Amino acid sequence: MAFHVRDPEADAMLRSYAEEKRVGITDAIKLAVTRARQADAQAFSDKRAALKAIRDQLNSYPRTGEKADKAFFDALSGD
Numbered sequence: 706m707a708f709h710v711r712d713p714e715a716d717a718m719l720r721s722y723a724e725e726k727r728v729g730i731t732d733a734i735k736l737a738v739t740r741a742r743q744a745d746a747q748a749f750s751d752k753r754a755a756l757k758a759i760r761d762q763l764n765s766y767p768r769t770g771e772k773a774d775k776a777f778f779d780a781l782s783g784d
Contacts, residue, residue, distance in 0.1 A: 708734070 708731075710716040723733035 710719060719730060719733060719737075722737060723730050726733060726736060728736065
């Protein structure tokens, strides 16, 4: 199946990348997409770890056992 890059800048970037890596255009595309997906997965994993750290910190606080004052929060929201 043919793949045609119509954007001249993207075409130049792809050809430059292929030349840098000393691979063909198809392999350069596969390599770039693989690396981009790995970077996305790593970023997602990092965000999950950061959120887990925040959640763990919040869960470490002692529970007071007190109930929230519904009237107070309703007044804050204008209800």
